Amino acid sequence: MEPTIELISGDITRIKSDAIVNAANSSLLGGGGVDGAIHRAGGPKILEECKEIRDRQGKCKTGEAVITTAGNLPAKYVIHTVGPIWNNDEEKCSQLLANCYRNSLKLAEGLDVKTITFPNISTGVYRFPKDLAAKIAIQEVKNFNSEIIEKVIFVCFDDENEEIYKKLLN
Numbered sequence: 001m002e003p004t005i006e007l008i009s010g011d012i013t014r015i016k017s018d019a020i021v022n023a024a025n026s027s028l029l030g031g032g033g034v035d036g037a038i039h040r041a042g043g044p045k046i047l048e049e050c051k052e053i054r055d056r057q058g059k060c061k062t063g064e065a066v067i068t069t070a071g072n073l074p075a076k077y078v079i080h081t082v083g084p085i086w087n088n089d090e091e092k093c094s095q096l097l098a099n100c101y102r103n104s105l106k107l108a109e110g111l112d113v114k115t116i117t118f119p120n121i122s123t124g125v126y127r128f129p130k131d132l133a134a135k136i137a138i139q140e141v142k143n144f145n146s147e148i149i150e151k152v153i154f155v156c157f158d159d160e161n162e163e164i165y166k167k168l169l170n
């Protein structure tokens with residue numbers, strides 16, 4: 001079953017959802033952009049769990065995903081995935097970004113998540129071209145068949161991303 005896709009403009013830390021996806025860096029220790037916002041809004045519990053994950057497995061590799069509590073966020077879980085830094089190797093970067101969405105969806109499904117919310121992974125300081133990133137995100141969600149995940153929400157932080165998603169979803 002293909003999940004329903006919803007598009008929202010705004011702040012991902014305010015969206016009520018079973019799982020919120022964080023565009024994390026490989027250190028898992030918080031950073032700028034959406035990562036910093038999620039850690040600030042979610043509180044210290046998220047960082048504590050990220051440190052435990054690091055102690056267990058080391059850094060999180062690009063394209064992979066790990067899960068923590070959502071702390072003070074209006075969600076049950078935060079799925080931290082590490083997007084690729086754009087380096088003009090379209091094939092490799094696209095594959096890694098697709099893995100971010102696929103691995104996040106797999107983790108969510110394993111936790112019986114009905115709704116999952118994604119930011120625009122890698123399109124900020126990692127400079128992934130926004131139109132290509134949106135195409136990959138939507139394609140991965142549409143290709144992910146799940147009996148569990150009912151709704152996927154894309155939260156756009158800026159007007160440019162929102163316009164791209166609107167065009168691709170219509």
